[in-house]
Amino acid sequence: MIVDRSKLIGMIGSMIQPAARGPGARDLLMTLVAGGAAFAERFVERMRVEIPTYANLPADALVPTTLAALTVVFDTIRDGRDFDAADLAALAEHGEVRGRQGVSLDEVFAGWHLASRMLLDDLIAIGRKDGVSDGVLLDLSHDLLRIADTAMLASARGHHVAEFEIARVQQNHRADLVRGILFGTSSPASIRMQMEGYGLAYDRDYHAFRSRPTEAVDLRDLERALDLTPIHGRPRGLAALVDGDLVGFVDHAPPTDLPVPVGLGPAVRPDRLESSFRLATRAMTTAIAFGSKGTHDLPGLGLLPAVVADIEIGAEMVARYLAPLGAGDAVDALLGTVEVYLATDMRVDRTAEQLHLHPNTVRYRITRFERLTETSLRDARSILEVWWALQYRKVLER
Numbered sequence: 001m002i003v004d005r006s007k008l009i010g011m012i013g014s015m016i017q018p019a020a021r022g023p024g025a026r027d028l029l030m031t032l033v034a035g036g037a038a039f040a041e042r043f044v045e046r047m048r049v050e051i052p053t054y055a056n057l058p059a060d061a062l063v064p065t066t067l068a069a070l071t072v073v074f075d076t077i078r079d080g081r082d083f084d085a086a087d088l089a090a091l092a093e094h095g096e097v098r099g100r101q102g103v104s105l106d107e108v109f110a111g112w113h114l115a116s117r118m119l120l121d122d123l124i125a126i127g128r129k130d131g132v133s134d135g136v137l138l139d140l141s142h143d144l145l146r147i148a149d150t151a152m153l154a155s156a157r158g159h160h161v162a163e164f165e166i167a168r169v170q171q172n173h174r175a176d177l178v179r180g181i182l183f184g185t186s187s188p189a190s191i192r193m194q195m196e197g198y199g200l201a202y203d204r205d206y207h208a209f210r211s212r213p214t215e216a217v218d219l220r221d222l223e224r225a226l227d228l229t230p231i232h233g234r235p236r237g238l239a240a241l242v243d244g245d246l247v248g249f250v251d252h253a254p255p256t257d258l259p260v261p262v263g264l265g266p267a268v269r270p271d272r273l274e275s276s277f278r279l280a281t282r283a284m285t286t287a288i289a290f291g292s293k294g295t296h297d298l299p300g301l302g303l304l305p306a307v308v309a310d311i312e313i314g315a316e317m318v319a320r321y322l323a324p325l326g327a328g329d330a331v332d333a334l335l336g337t338v339e340v341y342l343a344t345d346m347r348v349d350r351t352a353e354q355l356h357l358h359p360n361t362v363r364y365r366i367t368r369f370e371r372l373t374e375t376s377l378r379d380a381r382s383i384l385e386v387w388w389a390l391q392y393r394k395v396l397e398r
Contacts, residue, residue: 206237213246216259280297307395
């Protein structure tokens with residue numbers, strides 16, 4: 001499973017330049033290759049002593065794949081040729097197998113470096129015993145090292161494929177778990193078992209959250225901002241991408257000054273996160289509708305979630321109080337004054353100060369609004385309905 005074999009073959013062609021091989025060199029290489037099976041077993045024994053992860057794997061899980069990879073190298077050394085596509089595929093498969101066995105890429109490299117050292121030791125020992133000149137031994141050593149480096153590169157490509165597949169499977173499993181918890185489709189027993197598998201305590205309270213990545217704040221940035229990084233190796237929650245949103249649950253309230261809108265549900269036990277997530281979704285939807293960034297919960301948003309959800313009432317309020325005024329800069333100024341007036345406890349002086357207007361101008365605009373809409377901003381019901389209309393107008397304008 002090589003990503004781009006033609007490029008790899010081209011790289012190999014530039015890396016491997018076999019030395020001229022006389023009879024002594026050929027005999028030496030034949031002797032080296034003939035001991036391939038014994039070398040593989042000896043190499044695995046050394047590898048299991050020197051590299052921790054290999055020590056945890058049984059020898060019968062290592063010897064066959066090791067011998068298969070070394071055979072490719074031995075054949076290339078013996079024939080004095082470049083690796084072909086089949087060789088590269090075999091070496092990549094070796095890297096994939098090691099990746100699936102839980103061997104890290106650094107340990108795969110360490111294994112290849114150990115194999116190179118052992119092959120060099122054998123090459124020099126056999127060569128000196130057979131009277132091969134130092135010059136020939138030096139040339140053959142260079143060839144062997146170049147071949148081993150290229151084999152290591154091909155194995156690394158295969159290892160990356162395995163890493164990607166493993167990461168994808170883990171990501172899918174995590175997403176399934178998060179969906180099951182937040183959408184209420186998993187049983188408490190299943191939730192407990194899977195959470196404990198991720199190192200998460202079941203007997204704790206968690207906040208459900210929902211947020212939407214943007215071009216300016218991508219998924220990784222958002223995960224960091226939500227402070228999902230484990231503490232002392234212990235995860236603080238789980239998150240997954242669902243329908244383009246980052247959703248999940250955490251054991252703490254995220255910072256309030258986040259660069260994107262985040263909806264936060266109340267802290268509850270894991271088997272009750274469905275209701276927390278529903279409230280988090282409403283909070284995020286409301287924040288997006290009003291262009292608000294940062295972390296928001298439903299209580300902190302007051303009646304705004306109802307304004308977003310109940311579009312029929314919003315449309316009626318707009319038709320009753322705003323549509324008769326028409327449009328234009330004068331109307332915008334009039335409505336802006338009314339909105340600040342309501343937000344400042346209907347204090348003319350505070351409204352004038354905030355808008356940099358004369359108090360008489362504020363009084364004139366309020367009176368004009370009341371006359372045009374045939375309402376009174378001293379009536380509690382009218383105040384609420386006008387406020388609702390003004391808030392729903394913001395939703396419509398976004």
